[in-house]
Amino acid sequence: MHLAVDGRGRPLLVRLTPGQAGDNPQLLPLLDDIRVPRVGAGRPRKRPDQLIADKVYSHPSTRRALRRRGIGHTIPEKRDQQARRRGLGSAGGRPPNFDRDRYKQRNVVERCFNRLKQFRALATRYAKRAAFYRAILLLVSAVLWLST
Numbered sequence: 267m268h269l270a271v272d273g274r275g276r277p278l279l280v281r282l283t284p285g286q287a288g289d290n291p292q293l294l295p296l297l298d299d300i301r302v303p304r305v306g307a308g309r310p311r312k313r314p315d316q317l318i319a320d321k322v323y324s325h326p327s328t329r330r331a332l333r334r335r336g337i338g339h340t341i342p343e344k345r346d347q348q349a350r351r352r353g354l355g356s357a358g359g360r361p362p363n364f365d366r367d368r369y370k371q372r373n374v375v376e377r378c379f380n381r382l383k384q385f386r387a388l389a390t391r392y393a394k395r396a397a398f399y400r401a402i403l404l405l406v407s408a409v410l411w412l413s414t
Contacts, residue, residue, distance in 0.1 A: 267280065267281070267282055268280070268283065268289065268292045268296055269375065269379065269382075270296050270297070271378045273374065274374070275374045275375075275377050275381070275414070276378070276414055277378060277382075277407040277410060277411070279296060279300050280400070281299070282396050282399065282400050282403075288322075289322045290322055290323055290325055293319070293328060294331055297312075297313075297335075298312075300312060313335065313336065313337055316339070316368070317332060317337050317338065317340070318340045318341075318368060318369060318372045319340075319341045319372070320341070320372065321342050323341050324341045324343050340363075340368045340369050340372075342369065343362060343364070348361070381410055382403070382407075387406075388402060388406060
């Protein structure tokens with residue numbers, strides 16, 4: 267399950283993939299599918315103000331894609347990436363910006379996952395088919411939106 271949430275911890279978009287699918291390749295398609303309607307006239311918003319993600323998403327190609335799209339991001343750098351960059355010396359470039367205070371807000375996503383797991387049908391995975399599981403997930407997401 268791949269989840270995008272707003273700043274208040276409400277689910278914006280949910281994607282289901284097989285268990286062996288990695289998280290990093292799903293980030294850009296997940297961002298492409300987000301559409302937040304505006305009040306009144308105008309196109310829906312498709313680009314977040316800021317993306318806060320964990321080390322899984324720290325691949326340089328992902329950072330480049332986010333920069334190309336103009337999406338500000340706070341993603342910590344993995345230790346092996348830091349070592350490689352340092353090993354290259356001045357050719358390795360400077361380290362990416364990282365705001366520790368902003369990164370502390372990433373717990374909003376984890377809290378949303380915990381609220382989703384409060385529903386037993388999701389936590390125990392009673393529905394074996396992906397379509398049924400996704401339907402339950404969307405229903406629970408609607409409940410979370412109505413309760414906050």
